[in-house]
Amino acid sequence: SSFFIRKKEDFKNWVNMMYQLLYEASGGKNADYPIASFEERVCKVRYDINKLRNYYYHDPDTAGYPEREKGRVKNIFVDYLKRSEPENMLEYRELHLKILNRITSWLLNIINVQIEKRNSSWTKNKQE
Secondary structure (H helix, E strand, O other): OOOOOOOHHHHHHHHHHHHHHHHHOOOHHHOOOOOOOOOOHHHHHHHHHHHHHHHHHOOOOOOOOOHHHHHHHHHHHHHHHOOOOOOOHHHHHHHHHHHHHHHHHHHHHHHHHHHHHHHHHHHHHHHO
16 A cells, blocks of 8 residues: 555555545534534545445445435545546546645644634633
8 A cells, every 4th residue: 555646556545545544533423513524615525535445345335325425436436536536547536636725724624623723712711
């Protein structure tokens, strides 16, 4: 496995690593804001990684894979690439970099929310 995307399999492995690190380790479906929120667009990348991981590790061509989930993954590809699926190595690299960019924004949001909470707690305690 490589952090440099050379083929679809590299991207698939990277998605699995990001899933374990950013989705499972942060509480999975039970995580709260600022880690998870359906209302905050910046948190969407976490759900995108979850959907992509499920797509790549649960055969979407089987009868049991819901059409709704296939549509959601297609929407993820359109959101990042403006196409329904990556078609070549360069598009997988582009997708990888765009997801990394959104992960960075998401992590910065978590930091900023925590700083705001700390500052507001500090101000409140100072006033008392």
